[in-house]
Amino acid sequence: xxxxxxxxxxxxxxxxxxxxxxxNYSSSVPPYLFWYVQxxxxxxxxxxxxxxxxxxxxxxxxxxxEFKKSETSFHLTKPSAHMSDAAEYFCAVLRGGNEKxxxxxxxxxxxxx
Amino acid sequence: DTGVSQDPRHKITKRGxxxxxxxxPISEHNRLYWYRQTLGQGPEFLTYFQNEAQLxxxxxxxxxxxxxxxxxxxxxxxxxxxxxGDSAMYLCASSIDGQPNYGYTFGSGTxxxxx
Numbered sequence: 001x002x003x004x005x006x007x008x009x010x011x012x013x014x015x016x017x018x019x020x021x022x023x024n025y026s027s028s029v030p031p032y033l034f035w036y037v038q039x040x041x042x043x044x045x046x047x048x049x050x051x052x053x054x055x056x057x058x059x060x061x062x063x064x065x066e067f068k069k070s071e072t073s074f075h076l077t078k079p080s081a082h083m084s085d086a087a088e089y090f091c092a093v094l095r096g097g098n099e100k101x102x103x104x105x106x107x108x109x110x111x112x113x
Numbered sequence: 114d115t116g117v118s119q120d121p122r123h124k125i126t127k128r129g130x131x132x133x134x135x136x137x138p139i140s141e142h143n144r145l146y147w148y149r150q151t152l153g154q155g156p157e158f159l160t161y162f163q164n165e166a167q168l169x170x171x172x173x174x175x176x177x178x179x180x181x182x183x184x185x186x187x188x189x190x191x192x193x194x195x196x197x198g199d200s201a202m203y204l205c206a207s208s209i210d211g212q213p214n215y216g217y218t219f220g221s222g223t224x225x226x227x228x
Contacts, residue, residue, distance in 0.1 A: 051214035103155030
């Protein structure tokens with residue numbers, strides 16, 4: 001079975017501060033990992049993805065994530081938060097051969113002016 | 114590439130009524146997925162199609178739910194005899210078979226409110 005755990009349902013950071021959103025996965029084989037962002041009343045937009053090519057993955061809007069096999073983690077970071085980053089963020093896992101993306105419960109990011 | 118389109122964006126219905134949602138995937142994507150998302154939760158898988166074949170259905174998909182993709186292009190999701198517990202965002206996504214590394218492209222969703 002595969003699943004993802006997102007630690008912290010709510011995270012608040014000051015504008016300009018580091019953003020760190022945590023995701024741990026469980027999978028018997030190296031998975032494909034994704035971060036999606038969801039703005040209010042919108043669908044999900046792909047931020048970035050890990051597909052085994054490189055452990056440090058850069059995405060849109062200045063976000064990046066590092067795949068750490070030893071820690072089974074794929075945490076999302078951004079050096080300097082912007083007000084427009086306020087949204088819900090979802091980590092998701094997909095194992096080749098298992099055709100369903102499985103999502104974590106999400107982390108709501110609030111930016112403090 | 115016009116993205117994944119869902120219609121309607123919002124639907125308010127009375128309990129017991131039937132509703133139908135439509136999803137138009139990216140034209141070259143042969144896989145189409147339906148997810149349901151309730152407040153404060155991540156999306157949960159409902160069902161998926163490869164071309165016109167429905168390959169898997171979640172246990173979340175009760176007998177009141179039915180999905181079709183008759184010509185392997187657009188898909189419909191129908192809920193019969195709606196209940197208040199059906200209130201949720203229904204998300205459609207599409208992808209290309211054999212390329213899981215690309216992930217899914219999601220539509221903007223249909224928000225259903227059952228009153």
